[in-house]
Amino acid sequence: MKLKRRKRTVPQETIVSLIDVIFFLLVFFMMVGRMDATAPFDVAPPISLAGTDMPQGGTTISVAEDGRLALDGVELAEADLLDGIRSQLVNDPDLFVRINAHGRARLQKLLPLVSKLERVGVPDVVLVVTPNPE
Amino acid sequence: MKIARRQRNTALITLTPLVDVMLILLVFFMVTSTYLDLDMMPMVERGENPDQIAPNSGTDGATTLLIQVNANGEARLRGQTLTPAALSEALRANPDARVLILPSGFADVQSLVSVIEAATAAGVTNLRVVRLEAAE
Numbered sequence: 001m002k003l004k005r006r007k008r009t010v011p012q013e014t015i016v017s018l019i020d021v022i023f024f025l026l027v028f029f030m031m032v033g034r035m036d037a038t039a040p041f042d043v044a045p046p047i048s049l050a051g052t053d054m055p056q057g058g059t060t061i062s063v064a065e066d067g068r069l070a071l072d073g074v075e076l077a078e079a080d081l082l083d084g085i086r087s088q089l090v091n092d093p094d095l096f097v098r099i100n101a102h103g104r105a106r107l108q109k110l111l112p113l114v115s116k117l118e119r120v121g122v123p124d125v126v127l128v129v130t131p132n133p134e
Numbered sequence: 135m136k137i138a139r140r141q142r143n144t145a146l147i148t149l150t151p152l153v154d155v156m157l158i159l160l161v162f163f164m165v166t167s168t169y170l171d172l173d174m175m176p177m178v179e180r181g182e183n184p185d186q187i188a189p190n191s192g193t194d195g196a197t198t199l200l201i202q203v204n205a206n207g208e209a210r211l212r213g214q215t216l217t218p219a220a221l222s223e224a225l226r227a228n229p230d231a232r233v234l235i236l237p238s239g240f241a242d243v244q245s246l247v248s249v250i251e252a253a254t255a256a257g258v259t260n261l262r263v264v265r266l267e268a269a270e
Binding site: 101 | 237240
C-alpha cells in the first residue's frame, strides 16, 4: 500500500503584532522626546535639584564655556542673536526663551545677556539645569 | 448557456512597506535622539518689573540679606564664607527674608545655581540675582 505523503503546510506568520510593537515604540519615542536643535558646541548645563519641569516650545540660546552663543543651534554674535530674538518676538510676543549655559561659563557673559533679553521684551527667560550629571 | 460570473478579486493590501517605513522612523528616532533630563530655573518672569529689584524698594519690612558670590564661586553672607550646606542652614532661620545674590562676573554659572539651590532648599521664596552695571 502506498502511503500518501501529507502536504507540509507552511505556518502563516502574522506580522500584525510586530507592527503593533513598532508602532507603539514609535509613538513612545515621539511623545517622550522633545525635538530641539543641539548646540554647535559642547554644553554641560549646571547641576541642580532645585529646578522645575520645563515646558515645551520656545527658543533656545546656548552659551559655551568660552562665551560663544548660539540661537536654536546656529552660532551667532550677540547682536545677531538679539536681532533674531526681536524678529521672533514680532510673531510671538509671549516668546519663551531657554538659556542652556555651560556650568563653567562665566556670569559676566550670562547675566548681561539676561538683562538684554529683558530689555528687548522677552517675558519669560529660564536657565536650563539638570538634576543628573552626565 | 449559463455564463459563469467572474469572481471578483479582492485587492490584497500588503503591509510590508508600512512596516518598513515605521521601522525606519523608529530607528531614526532611536539613533538621533539624545535623552537629557533637563529642568529649569526662572531668570525673568512675566510681569516682573526690573525697577523693583532696587534693594531699598521693599515696603513690607522684610529682612534683606545679601549673598555675594566671589570669583571662586564661594558664597559670602554677612562677611562669612559659607558652603552651600552652611548657607542653606543660615537662611533656614529666616526663610521670609528677601535674598539678593550679587555674583562676581568671574564666577561660573554652576556657583550661582548652587547658591540659588541652597536658598531654595532653605525655603526662601523672595530671591533675586542682582549685578552691578556701569552707569551710562
